Amino acid sequence: MKFLKKNENTERYIDNIFSVVKMAKADKDGINATAGCLYDEEGKLFTYKCVEKADHELTAAQKAAYASSPAGNDDYRKAVCDFVLEGKVSNNHICVASAGGTGAIYLSVKTCLDEGDTIICPDIAWGNYKVIAAENNLRMLTYDVYDLDDMFRKIASVDSKIFLVTNSPCENPLGYAYTFEEWKRIINYLNGLHKETILLCDIAYIDYAHNEPKKYFELFNDISDDLLVVMAVSCSKAFSFYGQRLGAMIAIHNDLSFLDLYENLCSRLCRSTWSNLNNPGMHTVVKVLNEYREEYEKELSDAKDMLKRRTDIFIRQAEECGLEYYKFSDGFFVTLKMKDNKVRDEVHQKLLDSHIYTIKVNKGIRIALCSVPYAVTDGLARKIKEIM
Numbered sequence: 001m002k003f004l005k006k007n008e009n010t011e012r013y014i015d016n017i018f019s020v021v022k023m024a025k026a027d028k029d030g031i032n033a034t035a036g037c038l039y040d041e042e043g044k045l046f047t048y049k050c051v052e053k054a055d056h057e058l059t060a061a062q063k064a065a066y067a068s069s070p071a072g073n074d075d076y077r078k079a080v081c082d083f084v085l086e087g088k089v090s091n092n093h094i095c096v097a098s099a100g101g102t103g104a105i106y107l108s109v110k111t112c113l114d115e116g117d118t119i120i121c122p123d124i125a126w127g128n129y130k131v132i133a134a135e136n137n138l139r140m141l142t143y144d145v146y147d148l149d150d151m152f153r154k155i156a157s158v159d160s161k162i163f164l165v166t167n168s169p170c171e172n173p174l175g176y177a178y179t180f181e182e183w184k185r186i187i188n189y190l191n192g193l194h195k196e197t198i199l200l201c202d203i204a205y206i207d208y209a210h211n212e213p214k215k216y217f218e219l220f221n222d223i224s225d226d227l228l229v230v231m232a233v234s235c236s237k238a239f240s241f242y243g244q245r246l247g248a249m250i251a252i253h254n255d256l257s258f259l260d261l262y263e264n265l266c267s268r269l270c271r272s273t274w275s276n277l278n279n280p281g282m283h284t285v286v287k288v289l290n291e292y293r294e295e296y297e298k299e300l301s302d303a304k305d306m307l308k309r310r311t312d313i314f315i316r317q318a319e320e321c322g323l324e325y326y327k328f329s330d331g332f333f334v335t336l337k338m339k340d341n342k343v344r345d346e347v348h349q350k351l352l353d354s355h356i357y358t359i360k361v362n363k364g365i366r367i368a369l370c371s372v373p374y375a376v377t378d379g380l381a382r383k384i385k386e387i388m
Helices: 016-026 049-056 060-064 074-085 100-112 128-135 148-156 180-191 215-221 256-273 279-291 293-321 341-353 380-387
Strands: 093-098 118-122 139-143 162-166 197-202 227-234 247-252 333-337 359-361 364-368
Touching: 016 359, 049 279, 049 293, 060 279, 074 093, 074 227, 074 247, 074 279, 093 100, 093 256, 100 128, 100 197, 100 227, 100 247, 100 256, 118 128, 118 148, 128 139, 139 148, 148 162, 148 180, 162 180, 180 197, 180 215, 247 256, 279 293, 293 333, 293 380, 341 359, 341 364, 341 380
Parallel strands: 118 139, 118 162, 162 197, 197 227
Antiparallel strands: 093 247, 227 247, 333 364, 359 364
């Protein structure tokens, strides 16, 4: 098409999530189970008091100034890296600030993959993986989240460079998490490939998981020279700071000289993409982690408990009434199991007609319990079963 690059995708872009969210917000009497944000029991967006306090304490100059570099402020990068890794990774690693977790994924895709390469993703996953792959002219293969053998078969079918995406724990939309033993299998398999491999760990929701969710990071201390581990970190989720668009990309590899080169490449890509990140947001996160850590951890614990109460009652009542859902561990979402996408579309429309707003995913319907107060969650599974 005139004026556009030759391979530009000119299909009309419609974001199904935002369109349904818009409908839900317009229906004051409806049940809004769409948003990927945590809401409190009064139905208002959950915010951390310590984050708000730290934000208010910034000077006018801190709020107005540019960040110190395209890769982010040094104190932010160190604070976030320490916060995420918790001392579990002794292997060489670098951290680059990004525009949310999405920005971290973008950095890894743009620096590691050529057009026509393959990205291997979960078959039921966050829809933006597909958009990112399409925008970068990548092939996409999908694997069954619950079947590591299927994951390994899909990896083995790719002749070129391997780029594997995992979203564990708190997988969006399934809420699934790999066990430590499953992670050992994954790392052992990737180590044994003896070919160029990038493992992208999308850990956007990890702070809301239970049962030592970061223990598997220890496995990154014993990776092959052919394996690059990249973590996509979301401060949007961790600090309920969604609109500030802050995150980080943490890269782990045996070769420190490669990481030095890689950090420079990512810095240049940051400069050419968003140029400069949210300076006041970075200052706020650093202040919270360095000055209000105890308050933050208490508020985070309360938020996790609030979320778990909702998921626990929904799952218990779903089992009681025979409402099928995908195996769940932790997280913002529970996803209803659908026979196929035709059935999914029919059920989704029935729910819309009944003023229950949810999100369609492959072979499922995502229920964002993160945004539904406990009083509404109680009885929701039975209500959905009756509608179906």
